[in-house]
Amino acid sequence: MAAPNQDFNSFDRARFFVRYFNPALASLRQAQVQLHIPFVAAKRALRADAVGYFVADAFDASFFAPADAAAPTPAVLALGEALFKEPVLSGKAGRSCASCHVPSRAYTDGLKVNSSLLADAGLERNTPTLLNAALQPDQFYDSRVHYLEDQVHAVVSNKAEMGGQLSEAPALLRKKGTYAKLFAKAFANDKQPLTEHNIRRAVATYVRSLVRLNSRFDQYLRGDTTVVKPQEILGFNLFMGKAQCGTCHYMPLFSGTVPPLYDKTESEVLGVPATADTLHPKLDGDQGKFLLYGVAHQKHAFKTPTVRNAALTAPYMHNGVYQTLEQVMDFYNKGGGAGMGLDVPTQTLAEDQLNLTQTEQQAIIAFIKSLSDAREVAY
Ligand code: HEC
Ligand code: HEC
Structure with missing residues (x-):
């Protein structure tokens, strides 16, 4: 049996990363340097010599650039x-x-x-x-x-x-x-x-050059425990746990770019409706990735976007159907399109209700807001 606070839902993931995971990675890297074990030379999305996933400049955007890309002078x-x-x-x-x-x-x-x-x-x-x-x-x-x-x-x-x-x-x-x-x-x-x-x-x-990975939540994961509120930490733990968001919006980019190599991006079928009318939902007509290759299971599949800065990017989803993050939360809480009763045979989002309370939904939204990092915006 799991010990108290160590079952899936109450496991404090945030604390685990800050207290144990990050220090462990830092020690590993230090040992590697001391033992003169060379870092992988090949270019990677997550720099081979980065001290973990959350440090500044952990990611190298030039990994995703073509060979003839201009240098960012x-x-x-x-x-x-x-x-x-x-x-x-x-x-x-x-x-x-x-x-x-x-x-x-x-x-x-x-x-x-x-x-x-x-x-x-x-x-x-x-x-x-x-x-x-x-x-x-x-x-x-x-x-x-x-x-x-x-x-x-x-x-x-x-x-x-x-x-x-x-x-x-x-x-x-x-x-x-x-x-x-x-x-x-x-x-x-x-x-x-x-x-x-x-x-x-x-x-x-x-x-x-528009890479921004220095939100308050990044600073928290780097060890500054003063910059986030308990509600935001709860939201992160729910995002990664009970609400299952982190199974598609992978940390730390919180998008469909897949760890540990971050060299692929996943698409998913959520059954996003055409309108925000939850009483008479209708599936949105956009076939998504299916339009490219005609692969049946890609009907209505869309690339998983990042939730970083989502506090600033309403309305949401490929068709802009939702005006608020509360509506997005409600959609997920119901189990997406299929959970709302739509016929979505290809849906990859679990159609079970998440049973998130209002307090839990608000905590997830607070967490998403702690991921804002747009220097161009005063907030
Ligand atoms: C099965 C994979 C999957 C899961 C689980 C999932 N998402 Fe998503 N999310 C997506 C995809 C794919 C999209 C884009 C869908 C579209 O545009 O039609 C998306 C879109 C979003 C958006 C809108 C982003 C934008 O810029 O429009 C937000 C916000 C969001 N998700 C938050 C969450 C939260 C919060 C959870 C957990 C309750 C969650 N997601 C769980 C795959 C997933
Ligand atoms: C008329 C509005 C409009 C203009 C003008 C426009 N975009 Fe976009 N941009 C969009 C829309 C809508 C999408 C999403 C289209 C889709 O996914 O099919 C998009 C998608 C993108 C994406 C993909 C982002 C992602 O995460 O998938 C990039 C990058 C981008 N635009 C850059 C640019 C650049 C650079 C220009 C100027 C050369 C530009 N856009 C001009 C509306 C616009």
């Missing part, structure tokens, strides 16, 4: 940021990346879905945060693109999103005075610095 980042805010990339449409990925909203737009440039309709999907988007091997809700460099091309030429032609962008940018200089500075070794290729590299390198 100040000149490349300044150019990338300027291009991120540059409407010329969308031709005459007047849209920039920042129109939808608004820096002060943790790089989202606060809309259910943004408007499409095509008809008088919305886009198919909710705008996700770009904070820590670099720390995943696949991009978009259906994982259809691997590299941020390719994602730039996909978005700029998407007729509904930006409606531009990346091939026309160099000529348009040359007409704007400052860019020739910015490109020359960023890509000093290139004979012709202002190219389509370098536009993609600069924007992608900027997005790759």
